[in-house]
Amino acid sequence: MQLDIGEDIEGAVHPPSGFIRQHWRRLLPHWSTPVLSLLILLQRSPTSIDDYTAAAERSKQQLRDRAIHLLQPLTERVHQSDYRAILFDPQTGYPYQGTMPGIPLNDVAVIYDVLGYDLEQCGECYCLVHPHWGNQVYPAIVVCSAIPAVLEAIAIPYFSPTLDLQINPSQLQYRHC
Numbered sequence: 001m002q003l004d005i006g007e008d009i010e011g012a013v014h015p016p017s018g019f020i021r022q023h024w025r026r027l028l029p030h031w032s033t034p035v036l037s038l039l040i041l042l043q044r045s046p047t048s049i050d051d052y053t054a055a056a057e058r059s060k061q062q063l064r065d066r067a068i069h070l071l072q073p074l075t076e077r078v079h080q081s082d083y084r085a086i087l088f089d090p091q092t093g094y095p096y097q098g099t100m101p102g103i104p105l106n107d108v109a110v111i112y113d114v115l116g117y118d119l120e121q122c123g124e125c126y127c128l129v130h131p132h133w134g135n136q137v138y139p140a141i142v143v144c145s146a147i148p149a150v151l152e153a154i155a156i157p158y159f160s161p162t163l164d165l166q167i168n169p170s171q172l173q174y175r176h177c
């Protein structure tokens with residue numbers, strides 16, 4: 001079910017992809033319970049990001065900051081309901097905060113698996129092709145130990161219309177190195 005988040009932002013809760021069901025211990029070595037759901041956040045990029053340009057790096061920076069601004073507090077809400085949730089850093093594929101990393105999560109491969117979006121080779125990397133936004137899409141993934149219905153029940157009120165989608169710089173606690 002699509003979450004109603006905002007303009008140029010799409011979010012939905014899904015069961016885990018085959019790779020995650022099979023490899024969750026390699027992705028999260030310190031977890032003792034399996035990953036049972038994912039929240040996928042897709043943001044439309046204001047510029048093309050398919051090459052190493054200043055505009056692309058600026059857009060990726062802003063989109064990453066907003067993904068963290070929106071999803072990190074959601075993981076804390078999940079913890080308050082006694083489930084586990086981790087935001088994977090969209091820039092690196094490793095957990096965003098405080099945990100022993102395993103193998104990096106390939107966001108593009110997961111979304112290709114779960115949503116069936118096309119992929120295109122962009123230089124040395126593979127990019128998702130969103131049905132409406134093309135490759136101007138910035139993915140971010142939260143994995144969770146709760147079943148999809150439980151994560152949805154937490155996410156729907158969280159992404160209520162009052163949620164501030166705009167980032168003010170003072171909130172940014174972590175920037176790209």
Ligand code: B12
Nearest residue numbers: 019050051090093105106107109110122123124125127128
């Ligand atoms: C590593 C990486 C790179 C590497 C190359 C990666 C590669 N060969 O795949 C480098 C640094 C070269 C690169 C470049 C670029 N990248 Co890049 N990259 C990533 C990163 C961090 C990880 C991708 C990854 O894991 N690849 C897997 C490779 C390294 O491993 P592999 O052995 O081939 O495959 C294993 C994994 O896939 C693993 N796996 C892990 N999880 C999963 C899940 C599933 C379902 C499966 C099947 C497998 C799997 O299993 C496989 C076998 O062991 C992602 C961010 C992310 N969190 O996913 C961005 C990302 C894919 N890159 C992105 C972009 C835009 C680029 C660029 C095109 C432009 C730019 N400005 O950065 C440039 C290339 C420009 C050019 N002209 O060449 C964007 C794509 C956005 C989109 N629309 O999809 C991402 C999502 C980053 C972001 N959030 O913006 N990138």
